[in-house]
Amino acid sequence: MVPMEYYLLLSAAVFCIGVFGVLTRRSALLFLMSVELMLNAAGINLVAFSWFHGNLSGQAFTLFVMALAAAEVAVGLGIILTLYRNFDDIDVTNATTMRW
Amino acid sequence: MTELPPLTPQFVLVAAALLVFGVDTLLPDRDNNTLLAGIATAGTLLAAGTAAWFLSAGTGDAQFVQFDGAIIVDALSLFFVVVVGSVGTLVVMASHDYLDDADSVAEFYALTLLAATGMTLMAAANSLVTVFISLELASLPSYVLVSYLKRDRGSIEAGLKYFLIGALSSGVMLYGISLVYAATGVMGLPAIADTITAGTDFVGVLGLGIVMLVAGFAFKTASVPFHFWAPEAYEGAPAPVSAFISSASKAAGFAVLFRVFTTAFPLDVIAGTVIDWSLLFAALAVVTMTLGNFAAATQENVKRMLAYSSVGHAGYVLIGLAALQSGGGAQNSLVLGASMMHLLVYGFMNTGAFLFVALAEYWDVGRTFEDYNGLSKRAPVACVAMTVFMFSLAGLPVGAGFLSKYVLFAGAVQSGFAWLAGIAAINSALSLFYYSRVVKALWIEDPRDDLSLSGQPTGLYVAVLAAAVGTIALLVAFDPVAQTATHAADVLFAG
Numbered sequence: 001m002v003p004m005e006y007y008l009l010l011s012a013a014v015f016c017i018g019v020f021g022v023l024t025r026r027s028a029l030l031f032l033m034s035v036e037l038m039l040n041a042a043g044i045n046l047v048a049f050s051w052f053h054g055n056l057s058g059q060a061f062t063l064f065v066m067a068l069a070a071a072e073v074a075v076g077l078g079i080i081l082t083l084y085r086n087f088d089d090i091d092v093t094n095a096t097t098m099r100w
Numbered sequence: 101m102t103e104l105p106p107l108t109p110q111f112v113l114v115a116a117a118l119l120v121f122g123v124d125t126l127l128p129d130r131d132n133n134t135l136l137a138g139i140a141t142a143g144t145l146l147a148a149g150t151a152a153w154f155l156s157a158g159t160g161d162a163q164f165v166q167f168d169g170a171i172i173v174d175a176l177s178l179f180f181v182v183v184v185g186s187v188g189t190l191v192v193m194a195s196h197d198y199l200d201d202a203d204s205v206a207e208f209y210a211l212t213l214l215a216a217t218g219m220t221l222m223a224a225a226n227s228l229v230t231v232f233i234s235l236e237l238a239s240l241p242s243y244v245l246v247s248y249l250k251r252d253r254g255s256i257e258a259g260l261k262y263f264l265i266g267a268l269s270s271g272v273m274l275y276g277i278s279l280v281y282a283a284t285g286v287m288g289l290p291a292i293a294d295t296i297t298a299g300t301d302f303v304g305v306l307g308l309g310i311v312m313l314v315a316g317f318a319f320k321t322a323s324v325p326f327h328f329w330a331p332e333a334y335e336g337a338p339a340p341v342s343a344f345i346s347s348a349s350k351a352a353g354f355a356v357l358f359r360v361f362t363t364a365f366p367l368d369v370i371a372g373t374v375i376d377w378s379l380l381f382a383a384l385a386v387v388t389m390t391l392g393n394f395a396a397a398t399q400e401n402v403k404r405m406l407a408y409s410s411v412g413h414a415g416y417v418l419i420g421l422a423a424l425q426s427g428g429g430a431q432n433s434l435v436l437g438a439s440m441m442h443l444l445v446y447g448f449m450n451t452g453a454f455l456f457v458a459l460a461e462y463w464d465v466g467r468t469f470e471d472y473n474g475l476s477k478r479a480p481v482a483c484v485a486m487t488v489f490m491f492s493l494a495g496l497p498v499g500a501g502f503l504s505k506y507v508l509f510a511g512a513v514q515s516g517f518a519w520l521a522g523i524a525a526i527n528s529a530l531s532l533f534y535y536s537r538v539v540k541a542l543w544i545e546d547p548r549d550d551l552s553l554s555g556q557p558t559g560l561y562v563a564v565l566a567a568a569v570g571t572i573a574l575l576v577a578f579d580p581v582a583q584t585a586t587h588a589a590d591v592l593f594a595g
Contacts, residue, residue, distance in 0.1 A: 008282070008305070015275055022268055031264060038271030045278035053285030058278075061229050061287065065274060068236050072267060075240050079259050082250045092264060095257040 007048035015041035028080045028090040032073055039069045106154070106164040106173035109147035109181045110220050116143025117213035124206030133205050137196035137559065140209040141189055144216060148185025151178045155584060161591060165226070169288045172226035175588035179440060180223035180355040186570070187348040187447045188216045190563045194455045195340045197462060197557035208248060212344065215241035219352035226363070227288045228277045231356055235273075235320060238352060239266050242345055246337040258336025265329040266319060273316025279309030280364075289364040297369050307375045310365060314380065317360075320353030322346070323414045324388045331395075334407035339458030342403065343451045346410040351443040354417055358436060361421060362592055368426035382422035386523055389415025393527045397534045400468050403457050405534055409493060410450060412531060416524055417442055419508055423515040431515055433593060437586030438508040444581065445492070445500040445574050452567030453489040456482060459560050463553040469537055474547025482561065483542045485568035490535040492571050495528045500574030507582065 014037055021034030043062045050058030080090055087094050105111065120136050154160060160175030192212060199205045218238030225231040243266060247259020281287060283306035284295040300306060319326035334342040367378060392412025399405040420439025424432050457467075459482055465471050476483040492499025495506075505528060512521040574581060 004282075011275075011278070018271065028260070028264075032267070035267045035271050038268075039274055042271070042274040042278040045275070045282050049278075049282040049285065052282075055285065057229070057287045058281055061232075061281075064229065064233060068233065071240060072236065072270070075243050076263055076267065079243060079247050079256070079263050082247060082256050083260050086251070086253050086256045092260065095253070095260055097253050097257055 004048065004052055007044060011041040011044040011048075014038075014044065026091045026093050028076075028083065028092050031092060032076050032080075036069060036073070039065060104150070106159065107166060107171070107224070108154075109151045109178075109185065110217055110224070112143055112147045112150065113213050113217040113220065116140060116146075117210045117217065119143075120206055120210040120213065124210075133196060133199060136206055136209045137192060140192040140213055143213055144185050144188035144192055147216070147220070148182050148189060151181035151185060154178050155182065160588065163591065167230075169290070170227040170230045171221070171224050173224055175584070175591045176355065176359060176440075177220075177224040179444070179585060179588045180351055181220045183351045183444050183447045184216055184219045184223070184348045187344060187351070187451050188212065190448075190451050190455065190567050191340045191344040191348075193559045193566075194343070194458055194563040195338075196559035197555075198338060198340050198458055198560065208245065211241040211245050215245065215344070216348065219348055222352040223355035223359075225356055225359070226290075228280065228292075228360075228364075229287050231360060232270075232274060232277060232316075235316060235356065236270065238349060239270065239320075242266075242341075242349060245341045246333050246345070248338055248341065252336075254336035255338065256336075258333045262329050262333040262337075265326060269315050269319035269326050272312050273319075276309045276312025276315065279305050279312065283309060289360060292364040293366055293369055296365070296374070303374055310370075310375055310377065311380070313360065314377075314384075317353055317357040318384070321350050321357065321414045321417075322411050323384055323418060324391055324411075327388065327391070327411045327414075330411055331404055331407040334410065334454075335401065335404045339403065339454055339461050342407070343454030343458070346407070346454065347447045347451045350410065350414060351447055354414075354439070354443055358421065358439075359592065362424075362436070366426075367424055371426050378422055378424050381418050382517070382520060385415050385418035385422045385520065387415075388412070388418060389524060389527045391415075393530050397530060399534070402460075402469060402472060402538060403454075403467060405469075405538075406450070406453055406457065409531060409534070412527060413442075413446055413450070413493075415527070416505065416508060417446075419512050419517070419520055419524060422520060423512045423517045425515060428515065430590075431511075433586050433589040435508070435511040435515055436589040436592070437582065438504065438511045440585040440588060441582050442501075442504040442508050444585070445504040445571065448567050448570035448574065449489045449492045449499055449501055452485060452564055452571065453493065455560060455564050455567060456486040456489065459557060459564060462555065462557050462560060465551065465553070469541045470545075472538065472541040473545035474542075474551065476542045477547050478551060478553050482564055485564050486542060487539050488568045488571055490538050494532040494535040496532070497575070499571040500578055501571070503575060503578045503582075 018034045018037030046058040155178045160178045164173040221234035243263045249255035283302035322330040396408035423435045492501035509521040
């Protein structure tokens with residue numbers, strides 16, 4: 001049996017890769033993929049500990065999370081499309097008409 | 101006699117959204133703006149009215165648990181349905197004129213109604229699963245609404261930033277949920293508290309999970325450290341949407357924050373062993389209100405000033421959580437009730453202020469303080485309303501903002517957080533500076549020569565005046581509403 005700590009380490013690693021991508025990538029599409037990694041890292045935890053605790057609520061929630069992630073990507077791609085039409089680029093650092 | 105289901109307000113909002121879609125599908129060629137706005141207004145008004153009726157009839161005392169404990173209808177959730185519903189009504193009424201020549205109005209109203217459904221469900225979420233899903237149900241339509249003006253670069257930029265930070269914070273929050281689940285093995289909020297009381301092996305994981313949960317709530321309530329989308333999103337979005345997000349969405353975020361932290365992680369269970377979150381919220385409250393108010397004081401753009409002031413007000417409301425004490429009893433209900441009260445009052449005065457900005461955008465007068473010079477010569481009635489909002493936001497006794505702030509700060513002092521109340525009072529005094537700049541521009545400065553206002557935006561006018569009447573009426577009728585809020589907090593702590 002794989003100790004639970006390994007699952008936590010794996011999901012933490014995936015999560016950190018996601019955060020790293022969010023902080024460093026300039027393309028909006030890569031940003032979306034990085035966010036997906038973060039959500040799926042949480043999914044690993046949920047499924048692993050669903051098995052550990054012997055109940056199914058974690059696994060059921062993971063299904064909801066996958067659906068929600070898809071919905072979020074749909075909305076995100078729509079926004080990125082209009083971003084491209086207005087700024088001719090999907091570089092998230094380009095859209096800076098407002099500054100404090 | 102048949103009984104209405106406890107979730108009637110939410111059902112009404114969904115039904116109204118579907119009706120808007122249906123009407124638009126069946127009558128695609130006609131100009132449906134007025135009809136659709138009517139349906140949406142009726143829906144939000146009915147939802148708010150039903151919730152208020154439930155609240156006064158005592159439905160909230162019983163705690164109706166639905167769907168295996170995932171949803172709960174109690175006084176707190178009904179209270180926030182009233183807040184979201186009344187803000188939604190004002191916003192939809194105002195949108196009618198704002199969207200006069202837009203091409204896809206049905207989507208706008210339907211998305212507003214669906215976002216309102218998500219916000220009302222957030223207030224009723226009683227399990228981490230429903231917390232996350234309702235939060236996303238409120239967020240996803242909001243992203244689209246902010247970037248609604250798809251040929252306006254400001255609106256797209258605002259939507260992009262709102263979406264990026266929203267996606268990031270929901271990722272962090274979901275990871276937090278997974279860690280809490282890892283430590284406890286349950287999703288229901290009361291069950292989590294029971295498991296923590298019984299003891300868990302993963303104290304560190306649980307503490308980390310709780311801190312990450314805060315990220316999602318900080319985003320929704322526009323608090324530090326996830327506040328930096330707020331100025332951009334509020335400035336770039338269509339003004340009615342800014343009003344909706346800054347008032348209703350913030351209130352819903354606080355509703356779910358209150359419930360999660362008082363039900364799942366009660367202080368007397370968790371403070372000694374895992375994490376003392378009241379300290380965390382005290383720090384966040386101080387940073388949020390100070391940053392919001394100082395940044396607001398340096399703005400030249402009225403909408404952006406209101407955005408930062410909205411961050412500042414999130415800081416005041418956080419006092420309600422920061423000043424909770426383990427074993428605080430009735431004092432805890434008083435402070436939390438004061439926070440809820442402030443959110444209700446804020447719903448009216450802040451929505452009104454943003455809708456006045458919408459009115460100014462409708463007239464094309466410009467966005468800076470100087471552009472507002474002498475508006476009172478042309479539109480005195482709306483300017484009286486705006487003056488009421490500004491002074492009420494600053495905490496002067498022309499609107500209910502005075503009383504709600506007073507009760508909140510006094511409650512913090514009584515709980516032994518005099519330093520927190522002191523910082524809040526200093527911030528509040530500073531805020532008078534930038535709020536009165538608007539009033540000065542409206543009433544004292546002379547108008548530009550070419551200032552002329554065209555058009556008869558009846559809906560906008562009615563919404564602004566209704567918000568002003570609400571702000572003043574809450575000052576007069578503060579007592580019963582404050583008792584309702586405190587009672588809702590009582591029920592929350594008792595549950």
